[in-house]
Amino acid sequence: MSLGYKINKRIGKPIFIAFWALLLAVSLPLAATAAEEKASLADQIKIKLDGKDVKLTDSVKVKADRLYVPVTLLAKLFGAKVRWDAKNDEATVSSAHGDRIVLGDSVPVVYFNDERYLMEALPFQVDGKLYVPLREAVEMLHAKMAWEKKTQTVSLESVPLAVVTEEVDLTEISRQVDSSNRKLLARNGLTAEDAIKAGTKLRVVVPSILSNKAAPFTEKDLLLLAKITQVEAGQESYDSQLAVANVILNRVKDSRFPDTIRDVIYSGKQFPPAHNGLLDKSVPKADALRAAKDALNGKNNVEDAVYFFNPKVSKGEFWSSLTVIDTVGSHRFAK
Structure with a gap:
């Protein structure tokens, strides 16, 4: 081995590490700068209602080129009332014109006068406040919205x-x-x-x-999904129960499995409680009912997962061959 080769071998690894360190040093500030610029842009946005400036107590949020504001701000502007259900992370808005609107955190389906519709964007929570997609929310409050990019101004018009x-x-x-x-x-x-x-x-x-009406479901679907969720994850968190409910719904959408909730639960060996009597005896509690309802309304925290298992219990070649999407509570969720 030549001396030159030994020297190159010794210095190659430090140079490689230094290169990646330099790359990280450059990319991290760039990412931070982009986030700061986005936040700064949101802070510059102004809102007018019927030609008059609106004093904002909370800044507008920008997400995927959409504008979001707290639902309480919009309700106040248009004379609506909001009731917040902290247990279910849900806001019920009673508009000045008699419409009833129910919005959930990260739930794409909105209940509008007791009918279910699919929104283009999800509401989300920040610091305990529910932010809603501005244009869709304004329309539901019987108003119009215009956006002027040059002046970064939202013009709202009550109708x-x-x-x-x-x-x-x-x-x-x-x-x-x-x-x-x-x-x-x-x-x-x-x-x-x-x-x-x-x-x-x-x-x-x-x-x-x-x-854009949401896909319907029956009370039987809701109850059965809540019952299996209770049996499988009733002692775990709401997020764990939501994930279990979504595995079943993901299967319904997957051509490899039956296309109804009932058939998914009762076919195969994934859900033993369906065959040993535990499912029939199950009485779903509030979290299981909420998880089932939210899942049926499109809130999915384990996209594409069609299996879940407890690694302490389920072992073997099949389980280890799966691609794990996420771990929630004691279960791994995989495809």
Whole structure:
């Protein structure tokens, strides 16, 4: 072995380490700078309501090029009331025009007048406050929003109810607001057979979510999913129970497994309680019911996982061959 080769071998590793250290030193400040610039951008955003500046007690959040604000701020601006359910991380908004809106932390489905719709973006919590996607929330509060990028200004416009008169009927109101009779009837819970007399007040802002109904589920589905969740993870955290519920729903969507909740639970050997009587005796507690409902409403903390197991109990070639997505509580969730 030549002296030159020995020297190169000795200095190669330090140079390699130094290179990666330099790369980290450069990339970490860049990432921090990007985050700071994003936060700074959010701090510069202004909101106007009906042409007047809104004093913000909390900064606007920017996430994936969407604007978010606390639901309590929007409710106050438009005369709505908010009831916060800390146990279920859920806000119920009663609007000034009689609409009822239920929003959950990281839950894509919103309950709007007791109907379920899928939002394009998820609400999320920061410092105990529920932030909601601004445009979708504004529409649900019967208002309009415009964004001016140059001045970083959000312009909100409150929209009054339209009133049917002898001269201005439903068809004319539909024309004025660039909508249709069918949409306005649906928005107001009316049908073509209902008599719309002079003096009738109509909501005319049709939220975009109304064109995106969530996939339905039955009370039997909810109860069965909650029961198996209780048996499998009832002694663990809500997050663990949510993960178990989602493994079942992930299987329903996967062509390798049955396509109903019941058939997934009762087929195969993954869920022994379905065959030994424990499932039939199961009485789901509040956390299991919440986890099942949230999972059915699209809140998924173990995307793509179709197996879960306790590594202290389940051992062998099959389990070790799986790709673990996450560990929640005592279970590993895998595909």
